[in-house]
Amino acid sequence: MIHRDKISNIFSAINYINLSKSFKANKSNDKINIKKVWDVVLNPTKYEHQINDLLENKIFSKIFFKILDNEDSIYQPKLIAAASDQVFKRSSSEFKIEIVQSNKNKKTFYLILTLLKDFKLPLLNLYVICNNVSLCKKISSFNNKQAQMILKKDDQFFNLITNPETEIFIR
């Protein structure tokens, strides 16, 4: 049997090699592969609308953040001694985030992101990850190293960004 198996395998191999010449794969992209993750990392604008869906996939977000960690992105790990349940101010040597309540509506907040250094790559997205839940928000244009976004208190994003356990990436 083993002898026949060996012959079979070689037979299959030869046939596959022959068939492969004229074969075109159908582009089914439901599997996550490393190339796809890199594509998202390098082209944040292209995946603007899908990013949050993609981040729901645990494998995707795991690899995604690992790559971001090593790549040129701004990173802040979770805050060490957070005294309160919610943090409205975060800062590192590279950036500062302040969350200010709107006077118009108590449930609306402004997220003000100030960069403290110059960055050569354009920074387009703000990623938050906490306990395997991750979300992304597109950063609006910078004006004098400052960008401002409007958040709603009920938003999952708001909960994450004010959580002291959340890690932040900016890319």
Place this chain on the structure above:
Amino acid sequence: MRVNERNFFDNWKEFSLKKPDEMILNHYDIVKNHTDINGDLKHKNTKEIIKVFSLFITHNYGSSIYELCNFLKYLNQINLSIYNVMVLNSHDIVKKIKKINITNNQNISNKVTLKIENHLFDISYFRISTYILMLDFIEEFIGIKEILNIEEKIDKLLSYNDLKLISNNLSKKVYIYLKNFLPTSYIQRFSSAIGNQIITEKKDENHVIVSEDISDDFILNFWIHSRFIEKELLIKTFSLAADLCFIYKKSIDINNSYNLTIVDQINDDEPWNFLSNEDIDIFTNQLMESSENIISNSINYMQNLHEKKINILKKNEINEIKIFSKYENLSFNLSLTILRISVFGNIQNKIIEAERRKKLNLKEDLHLLSSDLKYIDQKNIYEKLILNINSLKEIVFYKLWMFEAKETFEFIKDFLSEKELEYFDKFLIEQKHKFNIAIVSKKENFSNLEKNFEYELEKLFINFKAFLKQENQISKFNEFNNYLDILRKKTKMFRRSGVEFNINNSENIKNLVKIYKSLNEINKFLSKLLIAFNSNIIKLDTQFNDDKTIFFQHFSYLYNNEEL
């Protein structure tokens, strides 16, 4: 089996690829088209992709996976993450490794060494392209999540034992994935069908299959009985059945020459000791064999010329010999099958065409078609072709002779009579003597020797031409000179579109030389084939009649739904 996309899979239109085969080919295609981070193709060497792919299909990946794990551990040690590596091509990876090594003040060589405990493993730079191919295939087979897991395990591993365990585990996972596929694949089922048929015929369950089991008779039987093996595996066209059997025969041959173990590789403790890299390399090369002297090269060349409108061989001539580019040397063993394909295969094609046009009237058509083509006729076609090719050779030779191309010196023997050959040899010996002395006295190195040789060859030729013109030699080479005259006239009268080559330039000479060589090969092949016919087939006519009955019966069953 030499791949020749133009004719090999014409008959495979009969069935379409189904799920497992499709998926395997999908994996291959995706890996082949993988781009690196810059958008360029990651694996530029298609041969290598095919090699690694066939490694996986034939379950010979054990030692390669072991090497891969060593490589991954090395990358881990130099802090190059797997995610980075998987989007780089091998050239960039080598650059990065070299860069890191320079900063670490290690010597630059063509390899790096992994060290864990007392275990040392050399990673050569040229193997890295194989490793990343393997990674890509593994990602396709078992998914990126598994690769993440492996990376984590490799990060944590401390001892050499751990490394072996990881490698073993990975091999097992790949094995399970592939093993789930292959048995149900269509292709695999054909192979089982052929194997089963052999066993049935031998009436011995323990029979070890050998190459001779695939004979002309076997192929015919297999084709006819295919419907009994499995309904889905009914093979309608005879040439398809023949193709499959040919490949099977080839597989048996390769298997016998390489004696590879498969399954045990996985369960064994030290699977990597079974095969060396060289063995694997040679093995995979065999699967996509290409060699300079194979007949298909020549036939393809002729085909190419025909497409360029240089009609050395006419289209129908080329069509007659196309089949040999598929079956090559096996044609000699299975010459009857070749005849069958040429004759009955042709008939079948016409039937299929008529059926497609819905104009099939089987009984009538069969009667018509069989009347003008028999085995003898086919044999005659080949004989005629040999003669044609010979005359073409003459013309080409003459042209080359007129261009005073030194290569004619190689070909001239074909055109000399026996006596003339003697004189020629004498001349050669004298010249060689001179030539050898020249070599000894100058004491030059090898590359210059080659150049010198070419130059000497040219000189030889000129010398020979002069030699011919010498008074005392004219009579000796009389026949040849007469022959040249005849050739001259022939050449003048020769009219074939695209075949001019009237200008004496190097390109024309090159082409003519190649044409001559190809024609030579083809003729040699055809001659051999005729000999095979004579030895294998007892009587052509009888054989033809017998075959006709069988074939027509089967055609009736296939196309008229008549039961036997």
Place this chain on the structure above:
Amino acid sequence: MKYYTVVIPTTNNLVGISDIVVEDPLVSSVICENNSLESLPISNIYASFVKSPTGIIEKITGHSSYRIDITNRIEQGDSWQLAIAIAHIFHDNNFLSFSTNENLINNNKHTIIWASGTINSNLDVKAISYLDQKIKNSINFFKQCIEYNITVEIVLSFENKIDLNNILENNKFLKEAITKKQIKLISIKNLKDFFDNTFLKNVFNLKKKPPYLLLKIKKYVISIIFSFIILLIIFLTYNIWQVITSLNNLKSNNNYRVLLTSLSSYRQGDFSQRVSAYLFDYFQSVEASKLNKQITLNFLPYSDQKKFQETCVKIKKTYNIMCKLNIEATNVGDTKIFLWMLSITDDGSLKSKKKINVNGNSEIINGMISSKETISIDIKDRTKPTILFFVYGKSFDIKIRNWLVNLSKRNSLLKSTVKRIKSLGYGYIIKKINNVRVIEDVL
């Protein structure tokens, strides 16, 4: 109270303002469509338009950050600046009425401001383009306003006047409406010109609201200065009180020598000491005058001889040379008083510093006068002028007598004695009877 609704014309439609809210100064101003969470693309320009130094709104209203919601999207261009500036100024003064998403007009009684223009840092209003398109989009709206008798003011840059005139030529309805004054046309060169005709004339006295920090400092400086002054006063008062207390102690301990030396040194000392000395003197002089008032002296000339009795009457301050003198000292106060009197015969040596033998010439009397009682002192007859030195005190003190004795021996001590007595809070009076028997005050 006049209210205004501001509408912003665009090339697509007419946009209303649904809300303006002052935000935290940390926040950059944003302009959004109807409470959405996305800021419109023009937010950055709007933020520069609001915040100093590039912007003008902060300079006028004092706020650097706003959120403004509009009823439709505006994605590019600058022509919204005039309308929004007007809206902000009205809003700051509580005259702005907001539109809603469904209806630009909230209240038919509110005037509509239809404005389009760009504004530079000098508040000059510059021209805009696509005026005809913007007016075209608004014609129906204008018709609606006229129907409901709503006043409409079209505010444009003076530079757009020609364009507008051309448009009016082709638009009968609008021309008529303007002629009938249903729609008012205002062409301005500067934003101030618009407000000059309203009650918000002074809105441009650009309240240069000092920066936050300075204001804070200002608030505190006053209290700092104030507290500083108080401390200083307390300090001084304490010092003075210390000094005075010590002087008083000295006085009550009858430590006159130390008291007097301290006093004289304090009078030359620092500010607090001088003040203390002055205060102490003042208190003593108050006391002295009190004592002075307590005793009335009555000079009664008399004669033993009958013949002179009638003539020995004091006429003014004189009396007959032949008479004797009797002094009645009456204590008109409630407490007893001690009295000393020194009489010295003055032969002109008072002013000289010669020592005189005054054994026979001086006389010291002392006694106590109870409340509401009188004592009489008889002055021996002398032909020479006589000085009578009266000293009044609350308590008996031997030192007085000693000083008076010293004084009787040396006339030069008069001034210093007087000083001493004054310093110690004793009352005194010096009378001189001269040759012709005139009683006059000395010193």
